[in-house]
Amino acid sequence: MLRQEGLFLLSIFLYLYFLTIFNLSDLKLVILGNGSAVPTRYANPTSQMLYYRGRQFMIDCGEGTQMQMIKYGIKSRRLDDIFISHLHGDHFFGLFGMLSTFHLFGRDKDLNLYSPQALKPLIESVFETAATRLNFKLNFFPLEDYKSTPLIETKSFIINCFDLDHSVPAWGFVFREKKGDLRIDKEFVKNRGLTVDQINSIKAGNDFIDEEGKAYKSKDITLNPRPPASYAFCSDTAYNESIAESIYKVNLLYHEASFDESMLELAGSKKHSTATQAAKIAKIAKVDKLLLGHFSARFKNYDLLLNEARQVFPNSHVSVEGDPYIIK
Amino acid sequence: MLRQEGLFLLSIFLYLYFLTIFNLSDLKLVILGNGSAVPTRYANPTSQMLYYRGRQFMIDCGEGTQMQMIKYGIKSRRLDDIFISHLHGDHFFGLFGMLSTFHLFGRDKDLNLYSPQALKPLIESVFETAATRLNFKLNFFPLEDYKSTPLIETKSFIINCFDLDHSVPAWGFVFREKKGDLRIDKEFVKNRGLTVDQINSIKAGNDFIDEEGKAYKSKDITLNPRPPASYAFCSDTAYNESIAESIYKVNLLYHEASFDESMLELAGSKKHSTATQAAKIAKIAKVDKLLLGHFSARFKNYDLLLNEARQVFPNSHVSVEGDPYIIK
Numbered sequence: 001m002l003r004q005e006g007l008f009l010l011s012i013f014l015y016l017y018f019l020t021i022f023n024l025s026d027l028k029l030v031i032l033g034n035g036s037a038v039p040t041r042y043a044n045p046t047s048q049m050l051y052y053r054g055r056q057f058m059i060d061c062g063e064g065t066q067m068q069m070i071k072y073g074i075k076s077r078r079l080d081d082i083f084i085s086h087l088h089g090d091h092f093f094g095l096f097g098m099l100s101t102f103h104l105f106g107r108d109k110d111l112n113l114y115s116p117q118a119l120k121p122l123i124e125s126v127f128e129t130a131a132t133r134l135n136f137k138l139n140f141f142p143l144e145d146y147k148s149t150p151l152i153e154t155k156s157f158i159i160n161c162f163d164l165d166h167s168v169p170a171w172g173f174v175f176r177e178k179k180g181d182l183r184i185d186k187e188f189v190k191n192r193g194l195t196v197d198q199i200n201s202i203k204a205g206n207d208f209i210d211e212e213g214k215a216y217k218s219k220d221i222t223l224n225p226r227p228p229a230s231y232a233f234c235s236d237t238a239y240n241e242s243i244a245e246s247i248y249k250v251n252l253l254y255h256e257a258s259f260d261e262s263m264l265e266l267a268g269s270k271k272h273s274t275a276t277q278a279a280k281i282a283k284i285a286k287v288d289k290l291l292l293g294h295f296s297a298r299f300k301n302y303d304l305l306l307n308e309a310r311q312v313f314p315n316s317h318v319s320v321e322g323d324p325y326i327i328k
Numbered sequence: 329m330l331r332q333e334g335l336f337l338l339s340i341f342l343y344l345y346f347l348t349i350f351n352l353s354d355l356k357l358v359i360l361g362n363g364s365a366v367p368t369r370y371a372n373p374t375s376q377m378l379y380y381r382g383r384q385f386m387i388d389c390g391e392g393t394q395m396q397m398i399k400y401g402i403k404s405r406r407l408d409d410i411f412i413s414h415l416h417g418d419h420f421f422g423l424f425g426m427l428s429t430f431h432l433f434g435r436d437k438d439l440n441l442y443s444p445q446a447l448k449p450l451i452e453s454v455f456e457t458a459a460t461r462l463n464f465k466l467n468f469f470p471l472e473d474y475k476s477t478p479l480i481e482t483k484s485f486i487i488n489c490f491d492l493d494h495s496v497p498a499w500g501f502v503f504r505e506k507k508g509d510l511r512i513d514k515e516f517v518k519n520r521g522l523t524v525d526q527i528n529s530i531k532a533g534n535d536f537i538d539e540e541g542k543a544y545k546s547k548d549i550t551l552n553p554r555p556p557a558s559y560a561f562c563s564d565t566a567y568n569e570s571i572a573e574s575i576y577k578v579n580l581l582y583h584e585a586s587f588d589e590s591m592l593e594l595a596g597s598k599k600h601s602t603a604t605q606a607a608k609i610a611k612i613a614k615v616d617k618l619l620l621g622h623f624s625a626r627f628k629n630y631d632l633l634l635n636e637a638r639q640v641f642p643n644s645h646v647s648v649e650g651d652p653y654i655i656k
Contacts, residue, residue, distance in 0.1 A: 097373070168459045
C-alpha cells in the first residue's frame with residue numbers, strides 16, 4: 001500500500017516537473033531584440049526565442065543576443081534549431097559569439113542552422129580565423145532548398161519558411177501547431193475507471209460502449225481539440241501582399257515596422273515596411289494579433305507607429321524585449 | 329576697442345572649447361569590457377578606449393562594444409585607429425557590428441586597423457556576405473610587420489606593439505607620451521606681455537633678455553616639462569617576464585588576471601595569467617599602477633584576485649567598466 005502511494009506521488013511529481021520544464025501546454029515567444037540595424041538604448045538587433053513543448057527555436061541572432069539572454073535569464077539547453085532570416089549583419093552578427101559561448105560551456109549535441117547558404121562558409125572562416133574548433137556539430141540547412149518543403153515537421157507541429165521582399169534574399173518563418181486529438185469530456189471520465197486503450201480510442205473519435213452495453217456517440221463524450229497555436233515572423237520585408245497567404249490566420253504575427261507613414265517612400269526604397277503596412281498585412285492575413293518590431297533607431301518611443309497600425313488593425317501591439325508572449 | 333574685446337572673448341571661448349573637446353592635458357582610459365571569453369552579467373568581452381589630445385584609440389572590440397559605447401555615452405567621432413591584440417573572438421567579434429554602425433551613421437573618413445593580418449580577408453568576407461560596402465576606407469596594418477617599428481609616432485606620442493605569450497599570436501600595446509617642452513614659470517610671464525616667439529624661445533630652453541637688457545637663465549624662469557604619461561595593455565598572455573621590458577615604468581598597466589592562484593596550472597595551460605602573476609609583472613616593470621582585467625566568468629566578484637595582486641604589488645586595482653581612468 002505504501003509502495004503504491006509512493007508511486008502515485010512520484011508520478012504526480014514527475015508530471016508537474018515535466019509540465020514546468022516543458023511548458024507543455026503553451027507556445028511562447030520572447031523577443032530579445034526588436035531594433036533595426038543600429039542598436040540604441042532602447043532596442044537591440046533582431047533575435048527571438050520561441051518555446052514549444054520543451055523545445056526552443058531561435059529566430060535571428062543579432063549582435064548581443066547572448067547578452068540579452070543573460071539579461072532575461074534565458075538558457076539554451078533545449079535550443080537545437082536556429083533560423084536566420086537573411087544575411088544583413090543585424091540579423092546574424094551575434095551568432096559567432098553565441099556559438100563560441102555554447103562551445104566554451106561544453107555543448108556537444110548538434111545544432112541545426114537554417115539560413116541562407118552563404119552563411120556556412122562564412123561561419124567556417126570566422127571560426128578558423130578565431131582558432132576555434134567547435135566541439136559540437138553545426139548542421140546547415142540552406143533556406144534556398146526549402147521552397148515547398150517544411151523546415152521541420154513533427155507529429156505536433158510544422159515550421160515553414162517563405163519568401164519576404166527585401167534588398168537581399170530574405171525569408172519569413174511560420175510555426176503551426178497541428179490539430180490535436182479530441183478531448184474527452186471530464187464529466188464522462190469521472191469515476192468510470194477507463195483504461196488507456198479506451199481513452200485513446202475515444203480521443204481518436206470512436207464511439208464507446210460501456211460494460212453494461214450502453215453506447216455513447218463520440219460527439220456526446222468529447223470536446224473539440226484545443227485550437228492549434230501558430231506564430232509567424234516577417235522581418236525584414238517591404239510591403240508585399242503575397243506574404244499574407246503564408247501566414248494566413250496565425251495567432252500571432254511579428255511584422256517589421258521600421259518606419260512611420262511619413263517615411264513611406266524611404267520604406268519602399270529600403271525594402272522595409274511602415275507600421276501601417278504591417279497592419280495591412282495583418283488584416284489581409286486575418287491574424288489574431290500583430291506585434292510590431294524592427295524599429296528604426298530614430299524613434300525614441302513607438303507611440304506614433306502603434307497609433308498608425310491600430311487605425312488599420314486594432315489588435316496591434318508594440319513588441320517589448322524580454323516580455324513573454326503566450327500564444328494560445 | 330569693442331572689436332578687440334570681442335576677439336579676446338572669442339579666443340577665450342575657443343580655448344575653453346578645445347580644452348573641453350580635446351581634453352588637452354590628459355591621457356584617459358575607459359574600459360568597455362573587462363571580461364574574458366564568456367560574457368556575464370558583470371563583465372563584457374574586451375574593449376577599451378584611450379583618449380589623448382582629441383584623438384581616440386580603441387584597443388580590441390569584443391561583441392557588444394558598440395552597446396557599451398551607447399551605455400557609457402562614448403562617441404567615435406575622433407576614433408581613427410583601432411588595435412586588435414589577437415584573433416580570439418572575445419577580442420574582435422564586435423568589430424563587424426560597430427563598423428556597420430559607423431557606415432550607417434555616414435562615416436566617410438578612413439579607419440586604421442592594426443591587427444593580426446588574418447583579420448583583413450575575414451572582414452572582407454563578412455561584409456561581402458552581409459552585402460555591405462562600407463562607405464569609408466579601412467586601412468589594414470598587420471601587426472606581424474611591426475616588430476621594431478612604432479605603429480604610430482607623432483611629435484607628442486608613440487604607440488608600439490610587442491609580443492605577448494598566448495595560445496595564438498597576440499600583441500600588447502604601449503602608449504608613451506613624449507617628453508614635452510619646458511614650462512614657463514607663471515610668475516615670470518605675469519604682466520610682461522611676452523610675444524609668441526619669446527615664449528617659444530623660452531620653452532625651447534633658451535635664456536631670455538628683457539627690454540632693459542636684464543638677462544635671465546633658462547633654469548630660473550622655467551619649470552621641468554610635465555612628466556609624460558604612458559599606458560600599456562597586456563591581454564591575453566601567460567606570465568612572461570620578457571613583457572616587462574616593453575612596458576617599463578608605464579604609469580598605468582592593464583594586465584589580464586583571468587584566474588586566481590589556485591588555478592595556476594590552468595592559467596599556464598590556457599596561456600593566461602593569475603592575478604599574482606599580473607602583479608609580479610607590474611612589480612618587475614616598475615609601473616605606477618596596475619589594473620586587473622579579463623576576468624574568468626566564474627568570478628562573481630574580484631576581491632580574491634585583488635587581494636592576491638596587492639600582496640605582490642600594492643597599487644593594484646580591479647578595473648571597472650565605464651569608469652574613466654586619468655593617467656598623469
